Amino acid sequence: MNRRAFTLIELLVVIAIIAILIALLLPAVQQAREAARRSTCKNKFKQVGLAIHNYHDTHIAFPLSHHLGGNRGAACTWNSGINDEYKFGWGVMILPYLDQTAVYNGFVFESNYNASANLIGQTNLHNGGAIVVAFQCPSDPQSDFRCNRTSGINNGGVTDDLGRTNMSGVADSQDWACNTSGGGWGRLDGDGTLVNANNLKFKDITDGLSNTIMVAEITGGVSGSNECQNWVCSNHTDAGHGINGPNTVPGGVTNWVRNDRERLMGFSSYHVGGCHCLLADGSVQFVSENVDDATLQAQATRAGGEVTGEW
Template identity: 30%
Template sequence: MKTTKGFTLIELLVVIAVIAILIGLLLPAVQKVREAAARLKCQNNLKQLGLALHNYESAHQVLPAFNSLEGSNAGNFSIQARLLPYVEQENLRNMLSFDVSLTIGCCPGDLRPQFIEPAQTVLPLFRCPSDGSPDTFTVRSGTRGGATGRDFTYAGTNYHVNIGTALGTLYDSRLPTDGIAWVNSRVRLTDLRDGTSNTAAFGESLLGVQAQQAPAPTNDNERKRTMFNITCLWIDPSVPPRIPGLTAGYVVPYDPNAYYSMSLSSPLNRGWSGQRGAGWISGREYYTAYQHYLPPNSNIPDAQICGYGIFGARSNHPGGVNICFCDGSVRFIRDSISLDAWRAYATRNGGEVIPDN
């Protein structure tokens, strides 16, 4: 009698199970390798921005100011846009004119026609490969000051300039902050009394949820990508509600949890926005700036009013964020860093002693 050789059903199931186990063992290793490569690419992007910042300072004897246009503070070009010639984007820079505002009107404004094309140009240098969000945002302009309520496309960025701690009254970058830039600032590297290796220049953050009026966040990931829309920034109950010379008139408390709980229950909270990082070209804080008020990868949402506010550093890298310092070095700062040490990295001349973290 002739017999036919082959697998029995049990043998076939065993082989399939072994293959599944091998794939299960291999997949985490592949994911780790992929994330390591993405983190390295992210660090390289930040290093290029750090070198560009040095070259800009060498050429102009001053670091670029945030959102600068003499006589105005709304809707103008970002520091990232001003660094274009120093990251091999001279052709793109030539499409911009820094002597006129980027937008017309406000809340937000209409892009001027000549800036529509560059605004929607996606630059891989400005994108962290670990953040898989879409590269572009659709932003609807307001209807004030000549804005027409139209939709405009912006190319986003994960890399933001350090504008300080946001403590107390320092969240309003229209006034001098303790970071390296504010509106019409003129900071030099020699002004960094804490040392260039102890002062942050750029940090990364996750792109928003791609909605101008986002729904209320329901999980941690959404909270990392969503902002409060606040009519006035927050009150520390121990101080009077108006501070002379401060536009918003309120003081941010030391404890981020206090800021969060008050913001949640505040009648000043008028909804949510998902525009974080929406446009590398725009000198609006929620587009291109960050602070060290919230700890790295905080689950507490950012907050914004007319651009200024509270903006954190966040990433999809497990356990921390990449930060470029003013000496051009890039370090991975872990989520476990103490809040005082984290905030010390934001200040240019705070005089803090920063422990090893």
């Protein structure tokens, strides 16, 4: 009795069919995984929104974006008499409301986070290296990467890496930029919600809580860059750049100083088509990368009086 086997042609046909099926199914699987990651990212924004609301209920005010004093002056110089210390930002302040009390209690708040080469500075910097998953987008391929802060340490005596974040407080509606050749940095106008203004409350958001962006998604910086955003200190951004993909972020390491102007990182994400934005009422909206710049900037102000349509 003769046994019938596959011919070479039949085997090749079967292999080709399997390859076609894999080619058809793989993108669908990848899209499903990204949809799940995007949903998780949105839920994290909601958790952060709830934490900020709980902070406000406790302290009757928003947390400061961070303690970076001063306002833009003539020729981009610092206003005199303003203390310009590196202190803790809003990400640190809401840690107890994100089930991160142990990390919060590890900081020494009587000192700057990078206060010179002493034990306190080392303690704060080491504690700031914690990976807080609530601040991280699951689509970020560099989730375990930390921001090197050696260049920002007084006296050059303490060096450590701070935990990065994919969330940035919206402090300003315009492009934060100043000429660097004149000496001195630009300062935020502070017409956003998470700013360096004491006692800013919900009642101060006269544009409406559902019409004001409080926290925006960011890519968190390029691997190996000193300029990536961290959750410990300078965690703020502006709406002056629109929404960008991971390879076109104006504040990326290759564009950090551009046209002799210092710039903050704009809104950006690893998601296709836009980024998440946390509104002041605690809701989360996925904003298209094609949103009109003027509309986006209007949504970033807390009391600008702008009237915008659907966005």
